[in-house]
Amino acid sequence: MRQARPYSGIFCGGVSARTGPHALPLARIKKIMKRSAGEAADGGARMISGEAPVVFSKACELFIAEITRRAWAATLEGKRRTVHKEDVATAVHNTDLFDFLVDVVMADAGGGGHAAPGYDDDENGALE
Amino acid sequence: MDSSSGFLPAGAANGGSNNGGGAQAQQQAAPPPIREQDRLMPIANVIRIMRRVLPPHAKISDDAKETIQECVSEYISFITGEANERCQREQRKTITAEDVLWAMSRLGFDDYVDPLSVYLHRYREFEGEARGVGGLPPGATRGGDHHHHSMAPPPMLKPRAPGAAMPPHHHDMQLHHASMYGGAVPPHHGHGHGFAMPHHQGGHHQYLPYPYDPAYGGEHAMAAYYGGSGAAYAPGNGGSGGDGSGSSGGSASQGGGFEHQHPFASYK
Numbered sequence: 001m002r003q004a005r006p007y008s009g010i011f012c013g014g015v016s017a018r019t020g021p022h023a024l025p026l027a028r029i030k031k032i033m034k035r036s037a038g039e040a041a042d043g044g045a046r047m048i049s050g051e052a053p054v055v056f057s058k059a060c061e062l063f064i065a066e067i068t069r070r071a072w073a074a075t076l077e078g079k080r081r082t083v084h085k086e087d088v089a090t091a092v093h094n095t096d097l098f099d100f101l102v103d104v105v106m107a108d109a110g111g112g113g114h115a116a117p118g119y120d121d122d123e124n125g126a127l128e
Numbered sequence: 129m130d131s132s133s134g135f136l137p138a139g140a141a142n143g144g145s146n147n148g149g150g151a152q153a154q155q156q157a158a159p160p161p162i163r164e165q166d167r168l169m170p171i172a173n174v175i176r177i178m179r180r181v182l183p184p185h186a187k188i189s190d191d192a193k194e195t196i197q198e199c200v201s202e203y204i205s206f207i208t209g210e211a212n213e214r215c216q217r218e219q220r221k222t223i224t225a226e227d228v229l230w231a232m233s234r235l236g237f238d239d240y241v242d243p244l245s246v247y248l249h250r251y252r253e254f255e256g257e258a259r260g261v262g263g264l265p266p267g268a269t270r271g272g273d274h275h276h277h278s279m280a281p282p283p284m285l286k287p288r289a290p291g292a293a294m295p296p297h298h299h300d301m302q303l304h305h306a307s308m309y310g311g312a313v314p315p316h317h318g319h320g321h322g323f324a325m326p327h328h329q330g331g332h333h334q335y336l337p338y339p340y341d342p343a344y345g346g347e348h349a350m351a352a353y354y355g356g357s358g359a360a361y362a363p364g365n366g367g368s369g370g371d372g373s374g375s376s377g378g379s380a381s382q383g384g385g386f387e388h389q390h391p392f393a394s395y396k
Contacts, residue, residue, distance in 0.1 A: 024173050029204060031166050036205035037212040037223060044221065046212060051225035051248060056204055058247040059232065060169065062240050063203050064177040064196060071192065072182055083182070085191040088199070097236045100206045104198050 022057040029053040029060070067091055067098065168197045207231045 030053045037046040068083070070091035075083045077090075089105035092098040174197050178188060210231035211223050225248050233241045 023177060024169050024200075028166065028169060032201050032204045033208045033223070036208040046215070047222040049222050049224040051251070052211075052223050052228050054251050055225045055228045055244050055248050056207070058244055059207070059228070059237070059240055060200050060203065061177050062243065063237075064174060064200060065181045067196060067199060068178045068181050071196075072186060075186070081185060082187040082189050083178075083192045084189045085195040088192050088195045092199075098199075100235075101199050101202055104202050105195060 022054065024057045024060050026053040026057055029056045067101075070095060167201060169200050171197055174200060207235060207237075210235055 030048055033048050033052065033056070034046070037048065039046060067088065071083050071087040074087040074090035074094075075081060078087070085105070092101045092105045171193060175188065175193055178193070178196060179186075182188070207228060208223065208231070211227035214227055214230060215221070215223055229241050229244060229248075232238070232244070
């Protein structure tokens with residue numbers, strides 16, 4: 001079970017996808033990278049070093065943590081305790097670093113950009 | 129930022145328009161329709177990371193989870209696009225880890241570069257160790273038991289010297305050895321570092337044969353990783369500037385990483 005073929009460990013997820021030091025599956029990261037990178041200048045496929053997804057696995061953790069923290073700040077601001085996508089949108093709009101995500105959160109919010117969260121009915125509103 | 133603008137539409141097409149089964153929106157970006165599970169990080173992993181930084185009483189709505197999921201893919205696309213342009217400019221075919229780090233610092237994610245450099249450095253050390261211990265050439269089949277080695281690693285250990293990419297982090301290997309083994313991993317002997325591996329997370333500092341800077345971003349990152357605490361990184365630690373200059377080490381890293389299994393894979 002622990003036996004891993006050469007080539008299998010890093011890119012196919014395997015053990016490391018679940019319990020290893022990489023919290024996110026490297027194979028998935030690599031797929032997304034491949035799609036984003038497209039072709040090399042000479043028309044050949046762009047290649048991706050095996051270490052690049054390793055870096056991304058950690059980077060995405062940092063990224064998720066940061067955007068979550070900022071979204072949570074927006075949640076608290078609204079005196080709620082459920083993080084909604086509007087909170088994520090607020091975090092994106094309030095952070096220059098996340099400018100590249102504006103389209104993502106706008107698309108998710110139905111093109112309206114930052115809208116006031118309207119889901120308070122499922123919250124008790126009281127914050128400790 | 130500006131040089132990445134040419135990439136952004138593609139990235140937006142990839143990551144921005146799925147709100148529920150967006151296979152048709154993807155067809156322009158890539159010939160085969162991209163399955164949802166290929167386009168996004170697994171939701172469970174994303175949620176786990178989110179929960180790590182939220183207080184226990186916090187709840188996360190499904191739409192927030194999905195949005196973050198989208199954002200992660202967009203983030204990867206965004207950074208990769210910048211790294212890709214650099215490779216194109218320099219007429220290289222392979223996007224390396226250094227390209228990724230460079231792109232991050234260029235696009236404003238400077239705070240990530242330090243912890244990521246440490247992470248990469250540690251990964252390389254382990255990888256080098258795994259490769260060196262068996263005395264096997266790269267690509268040779270190795271059983272899953274290389275972590276059982278009990279002899280001192282041979283001199284070929286650490287084939288990649290801590291070079292231009294991350295000089296300030298040289299000493300950190302031992303720290304991360306320590307914190308790594310402080311996790312759920314049983315004690316591990318024979319790494320040749322000359323000090324005992326701690327068995328518990330909390331006490332690893334005392335094993336360090338050198339003074340360390342507690343404000344060091346990488347340390348927090350790794351401790352957070354293995355300890356599951358919320359401090360994923362320490363922004364703005366200025367201890368080691370010039371991380372964006374890691375590019376010069378890029379070529380050295382291209383050859384590695386493909387031939388053999390993940391050295392961490394055994395440590396589950």
